[in-house]
Amino acid sequence: MIQLEHVSKVYNGTHKAVDDCSFSVEDGKITGFIGPNGAGKTTTLKMITGILEATEGSITLDGVDIKRNGVEAKKKIGFVSDNPDSFLRLKGLEYLNFMADIYDVPTEGRSEKIKEMAERFEMADALGDKILSYSHGMRQKIMVMGALLHSPSLWILDEPLTGLDPKAAFELKDMMREHADSGCAVLFSTHVLEVAEKLCDKVVIINKGRIVFQGTLDQLRQDYPEGTSLEEIFLAVTEHA
Numbered sequence: 001m002i003q004l005e006h007v008s009k010v011y012n013g014t015h016k017a018v019d020d021c022s023f024s025v026e027d028g029k030i031t032g033f034i035g036p037n038g039a040g041k042t043t044t045l046k047m048i049t050g051i052l053e054a055t056e057g058s059i060t061l062d063g064v065d066i067k068r069n070g071v072e073a074k075k076k077i078g079f080v081s082d083n084p085d086s087f088l089r090l091k092g093l094e095y096l097n098f099m100a101d102i103y104d105v106p107t108e109g110r111s112e113k114i115k116e117m118a119e120r121f122e123m124a125d126a127l128g129d130k131i132l133s134y135s136h137g138m139r140q141k142i143m144v145m146g147a148l149l150h151s152p153s154l155w156i157l158d159e160p161l162t163g164l165d166p167k168a169a170f171e172l173k174d175m176m177r178e179h180a181d182s183g184c185a186v187l188f189s190t191h192v193l194e195v196a197e198k199l200c201d202k203v204v205i206i207n208k209g210r211i212v213f214q215g216t217l218d219q220l221r222q223d224y225p226e227g228t229s230l231e232e233i234f235l236a237v238t239e240h241a
């Protein structure tokens with residue numbers, strides 16, 4: 001479970017990108033983090049993963065405070081950032097072993113795990129090539145594999161489906177559902193409302209740095225006439241906030 005309490009982020013001493021945000025990401029659920037461009041999604045996800053420090057407020061991961069006990073907290077997370085252009089000079093397999101070493105994935109069973117994931121994402125034939133030679137979607141896939149190799153209990157994914165082909169997107173969505181069904185927590189940001197509608201058990205909507213809604217999609221729809229599309233509701237929620 002991820003818990004944010006009164007979290008704010010001020011950039012350069014002046015720009016409040018995230019403003020007094022409190023929400024929770026529960027175990028056993030997929031939570032969608034939705035908001036327009038510049039709303040504060042990436043900033044919030046980076047604070048949850050400890051890449052950025054919150055200016056104010058507290059963030060706990062399975063009860064562990066990220067500020068007080070960063071190393072323990074970070075081990076619980078598998079984070080897929082919105083920029084897959086990293087470690088380009090490494091071969092796919094080198095990158096996966098590098099990530100496995102960082103997260104203490106035992107060598108026993110490691111190859112089988114890599115093989116299983118690579119087959120699922122149709123990456124088995126590409127693991128011997130440098131990431132530099134990969135397409136955007138392949139880079140995205142290798143980053144997802146690297147983030148999930150250590151079987152973290154909390155999955156945090158920033159726009160994970162961008163650039164993935166339908167098969168890879170299907171597999172990733174399936175993995176997210178399996179992970180939530182096994183009692184773990186999944187938080188992902190998206191602009192694609194249809195994905196949120198199909199996949200999420202809960203949504204958190206952020207606009208101009210503030211949380212404007214959190215709950216189920218049924219709860220979100222309650223205040224709108226039957227037949228109103230999610231897109232219309234989303235625009236109403238973010239425009240009137």
Ligand SMILES: Nc1ncnc2c1ncn2[C@@H]1O[C@H](COP(=O)(O)OP(=O)(O)OP(=O)(O)O)[C@@H](O)[C@H]1O
Pocket residue numbers: 011012015017035036037038039040041042043044
């Ligand atoms: N390093 C930074 N320095 C200063 N301002 C920043 C920095 N990173 C983000 N911002 C600003 O903070 C606000 C929130 O940005 P953020 O990237 O968190 O939004 P987002 O919801 O992820 O947007 P998008 O959907 O476009 O990726 C924006 O106004 C952005 O310009």
